[in-house]
Amino acid sequence: MMNLNAMKPGTTLHLTVARTTEIGYILMNSNRDEVFLHQLEASEGLEENQKVNVFLYQDHQGRLAATMTMPFIDLNSVAWLEVVGVKHNLGVFLNIGIKKDLLLSKDDLETDRNLWPQEGDKLYCGMKIDKRGRLFADLATSEEIETLSEPAPDTIRNQYLEGYVYRHGELGVLIFTDEQYIAFLHEDETDRIVRLGERVKVRVTFIREDGRINVSLKAPKEIAYGEDAETILAYLSENDGFMPYHDKSSPDEIKEQFHLSKAAFKRAIGKLLKEKKVEQSPEGTRLIEKK
Template sequence: MKPGQTQSLTISEKISSGFILRDEDGEKAFIQKVFADDSWEIGTEVEVFVYQEEGNFKATTEKANAEIGEFAVMTSVQSLPTGAFMDWGIIKDLFIPYKQQKSKIIEGKRYLVYVYIDDATGLITGTTKFKRNPQYEDLPLRNGDKVDLIIMNESELGWNVVINKQYIGLIYASDVFKKLYPLSEESGYIKTIREDGKIDVSLQPQGFENVDEFKQKIIDKLNDNYGLLYLSDKSSPEEIKEELLMSKKNFKKAIGSLYKDKVIEIKDDRISLL
């Protein structure tokens, strides 16, 4: 049985209140009837999320916000001197002991939480304490990959982010072209996986092969401004960032391609649709 994870279990017994499920080793988990499907029969394999309650394994077809080894933004539903309970997306709340709270968790507020199995108790546990920019090995990521981000916090170098709910990376301040907010979600791209195992992320795709995205953004902006935009390759990086939320480098690539395609005309102080 793999507590804190979604897995396939086999229906071994039907009882009045639900079903008994078993894994390959014969370990049991109970699932309430309310979470079962009318088509379930003994011997059928079902995909469920397994959690712990009072020393027993239980299962649900609900989807947890985060599984073991993942981060998610969760809301505190109760805060006690011993710890806090977080809305985990399933019937059972996730417990964060007081010693695993970076700062005291306040009921009703949202926090970034990491889910793990506590070595001492063997229980699924949450924490708001985690390393900043840790080093990784054998990452299933490549430069240029599009990824999902959770914005963590701003630092001296830029913004710390969670990548695909599992890894911590960094967006350098020079790569930020829009207002970011802690705990918000964004799409991003792997910029560099460094030799020390740290991950640099960009909010925009890298390389000329991704110029189409910037071209379309410029065309959309031109259409919104009656075919005229007071930006050119002589504009400052700050002006381009404010107007288009992109770097000057990507802007120049895009307008160069649009000019070559005879879509726009470039003047000293403006570009316009042909």
């Protein structure tokens, strides 16, 4: 049977001040195990035999230490934690509310570092102790996220929501929104890399029967067409009203010049032709001057 009063990192204990030192206090449990509480980690001046609640962690030298500041999580809880540092040889560091940040090991992250969280991102994590007794962050499982979730109503289609990416999958990522909905972002619905822990603003495209939602980072087609058309008009205006590109140009040329797919370029050109803002010839596309 585990000793609930055992001195181990990640636990909160009710200990007794055994004696004081010049820089802090020696705390002791009922088994007479001792741990050091630095005076900078004490919320008040303490006296011998006084009872205090402390959280145990490992200091920067790996020694067991105590603090009277209670962290956001312990070994029995999980919370959204902010990334405060990234070291590619170690992993990412998370703020848990005490002076010592908690490491999420690189072993628990994707091999592709482009998918790693950056400072300011947030991860839903708990704590764990490895075989060597070291304290690490522990990414919450999908099941733990699901216990927090709520089913989405049918009325939110095309609405914009915000949330944090909490899982990468083969076909896309999972997002937990501020409304506590679980959202799936398919890889076809984004034009960029989406990081773990990144806060994203997404548009609801579909509400599933189980209450989960499908979302997109892309604008609705009618808006996208307009934005792409404005890009082409701006290019024409900056180049004396002419460009050597048209709907027969190669996809590589279009991608290099406008950062658009061939299909998106053709849709935008079609919109401009219909609005009689441009005309095409075998040589390219010309801006129609207003009379």
